[in-house]
Amino acid sequence: DDAECETRIRAARAALGKRCVILGHHYQRDEVFRHADFTGDSLKLSRLASQSDAEYIVFCGVHFMAEVADILSRPDQIAILPDLAAGCSMADMANLVAVERCWRELATVLDPESEVTPVTYINSAADLKAFCGRHGGIVCTSSNAQNILEWSFGRREKILFFPDQHLGRNTGYRMGIPLEEMVTWDFGKPMGGLTEDEIRRARMILWAGFCSVHQMFRPEHIDRFLEQYPDTRVIVHPECSFEVCQKAQYIGSTEYILHTVRAAEPNTRWLVGTELNLVNRLAHEVQPQGKSVHFLSPTVCMCSTMFRTDPQHLLWVLENLVEGHVVNRIKVPDAIAAEAREALENMLQVA
Ligand code: 13P
Ligand code: SF4
Numbered sequence: 001d002d003a004e005c006e007t008r009i010r011a012a013r014a015a016l017g018k019r020c021v022i023l024g025h026h027y028q029r030d031e032v033f034r035h036a037d038f039t040g041d042s043l044k045l046s047r048l049a050s051q052s053d054a055e056y057i058v059f060c061g062v063h064f065m066a067e068v069a070d071i072l073s074r075p076d077q078i079a080i081l082p083d084l085a086a087g088c089s090m091a092d093m094a095n096l097v098a099v100e101r102c103w104r105e106l107a108t109v110l111d112p113e114s115e116v117t118p119v120t121y122i123n124s125a126a127d128l129k130a131f132c133g134r135h136g137g138i139v140c141t142s143s144n145a146q147n148i149l150e151w152s153f154g155r156r157e158k159i160l161f162f163p164d165q166h167l168g169r170n171t172g173y174r175m176g177i178p179l180e181e182m183v184t185w186d187f188g189k190p191m192g193g194l195t196e197d198e199i200r201r202a203r204m205i206l207w208a209g210f211c212s213v214h215q216m217f218r219p220e221h222i223d224r225f226l227e228q229y230p231d232t233r234v235i236v237h238p239e240c241s242f243e244v245c246q247k248a249q250y251i252g253s254t255e256y257i258l259h260t261v262r263a264a265e266p267n268t269r270w271l272v273g274t275e276l277n278l279v280n281r282l283a284h285e286v287q288p289q290g291k292s293v294h295f296l297s298p299t300v301c302m303c304s305t306m307f308r309t310d311p312q313h314l315l316w317v318l319e320n321l322v323e324g325h326v327v328n329r330i331k332v333p334d335a336i337a338a339e340a341r342e343a344l345e346n347m348l349q350v351a
Helices: 001-017 042-051 063-072 096-106 126-132 143-155 165-174 196-201 219-228 244-245 254-263 276-289 311-323 334-350
Strands: 020-025 038-040 056-060 077-079 116-121 137-142 156-160 181-187 204-207 233-236 268-273 294-295
Touching: 001 311, 020 042, 020 311, 038 042, 038 096, 042 056, 042 063, 056 219, 056 311, 063 077, 063 126, 063 268, 063 334, 096 126, 096 156, 096 204, 116 126, 116 143, 116 165, 116 254, 126 137, 126 334, 137 143, 137 334, 143 156, 143 165, 143 334, 156 165, 165 181, 165 204, 165 244, 219 244, 219 268, 233 254, 233 294, 254 268, 254 276, 268 276, 276 294
Parallel strands: 020 038, 020 056, 056 077, 116 137, 116 156, 156 204, 181 204, 233 268, 268 294
Antiparallel strands: none
């Protein structure tokens, strides 16, 4: 049962001592989150993974995060994902075949190698990060996207941004790039469904990917809430749609959202557009300061793949480690890891 699972996780954890570090993303459920040695957003957790000395890095998050931990850690360190089915549906919206096809199609209109910097959101497979490494590109997260786009525009005049159109559009717009200079690449269509002229005129080419959780938040949800409580502050993740971000006073990563609400004056009201586990925990935490925190959507929307990591899976990997067995290792092939590391190190240097 749950209590027994909890006790056994603590025992296995204690037996492993400093040989193991547990990293927990802010979207993890409480029963898993409470076991994390470090918690954070994607950027913070990648830095922690690169700085950790532990033999085993157990990543309570999703697949691309454990891949990053493997790429950035030493070769003798081992990254583990408690449930291998914990993927990211947005990351899956771009794959190497489709991105290479896009690059080839762009080459019929312009010279991508000198005119386009490929930028991949960290929510992507390792071979796409390697693609960016090969083509002079870079990785970004939701907390450094603006710095990364500035770096990219400093090198080439256009950006190909994948997989999340919303992070790309919201960040570009905040940097002063008008919407008319952004186009959406429909990866199901030849030439992304765009004309040569549209491609030539664009400064940002945005892959048509999106997060199925954040797309559930709608501008009318904000309007309805504000009618009832006009003094509410609206804070959202940049994976939300453009229309939602336009109605928010604060936009940023999960770590930014937590920090902003925690640092605010007491007795303030917040409407938060990001995953439910984070919002529930934050609401509970700041309630004693008189702050009220509300979930942006009237319906429950959780990240079902983040939710896959349950205490049973965590226990299973830890007890196996205690017995000397590594299960659910995430190992990126060396050749891919080397090129992906280049794109990730570009990011860590810029941000
Ligand atoms: P953060 O980097 O803000 O934690 O975001 C990761 C993510 O997957 C958001 O959906
Ligand atoms: Fe991927 Fe969205 Fe889940 Fe984040 S919330 S891990 S972007 S599916």
